[in-house]
Amino acid sequence: MNGKIVVITGASGALGQVMLERAVASGATVAAIDHSAKTPASTPDRLQIGGVDLSDAAQADTAIAAVVKQFGKIDVLINIAGAFAFENIADGNNKSWETMHRLNLLTALNASRAAIPHLTSSKAGRIINIGAMGALQAGTGIGPYAASKAGVHRLTESLAAELKGKVTVNAVLPSTIDTPANRRDMANADFSKWVTPDELASVILFLASDAASAVTGALLPVSGRV
Numbered sequence: 001m002n003g004k005i006v007v008i009t010g011a012s013g014a015l016g017q018v019m020l021e022r023a024v025a026s027g028a029t030v031a032a033i034d035h036s037a038k039t040p041a042s043t044p045d046r047l048q049i050g051g052v053d054l055s056d057a058a059q060a061d062t063a064i065a066a067v068v069k070q071f072g073k074i075d076v077l078i079n080i081a082g083a084f085a086f087e088n089i090a091d092g093n094n095k096s097w098e099t100m101h102r103l104n105l106l107t108a109l110n111a112s113r114a115a116i117p118h119l120t121s122s123k124a125g126r127i128i129n130i131g132a133m134g135a136l137q138a139g140t141g142i143g144p145y146a147a148s149k150a151g152v153h154r155l156t157e158s159l160a161a162e163l164k165g166k167v168t169v170n171a172v173l174p175s176t177i178d179t180p181a182n183r184r185d186m187a188n189a190d191f192s193k194w195v196t197p198d199e200l201a202s203v204i205l206f207l208a209s210d211a212a213s214a215v216t217g218a219l220l221p222v223s224g225r226v
Helices: 014-025 057-071 094-119 143-162 180-185 197-208
Strands: 005-009 029-033 046-049 076-079 125-130 167-174 219-222
Touching (some): 094 125
Parallel strands (some): 125 167
16 A cells, blocks of 8 residues: 555544554555544644535535645545434434435545546546445344445445446445444444454455455455354
């Protein structure tokens, strides 16, 4: 990853923080884009851009333009920004469906669209999205989330076909990620079976690397030890 400019959305989350540190350790220069306005100070190897709502196309355009202004190019886009909500369909409402669609699908769509002109100029353009195993077969209470992540899967496949030969586009499909929030919400679960952020980051780094130049349109399960 030496010399590559990597954009990470949702950089302040549990996976985003690990991904940022792993990317920097691999030799990349990272632009961290996040909804939170409370971002750390920028350093020579990382640009911090906070207060960005990527579900708004104009804000996504502005954030990506700031990255290009700072570094002159973008080689890799890692779309981590997203959210989870548990709600049964029968006693739920449309707001949760709209929220999941906006935070999980539109964020990836807008960031990708804004970055495409720059990624196609790179000799090794990459987009990696975060899908979900739960979107392959949704269970009780995850209908809104699963539907939005299924949209991410279809976005990945369609964009991979559209950009074939120019930019690779892939998605990782984790099961439950071992984060403090998930441990708190599922206190009785067997955490040892979950995927760690570091394990998931390793798979993402592979897809971002030159070694994965022939991989595009993949929906790669990262299901831990279930």
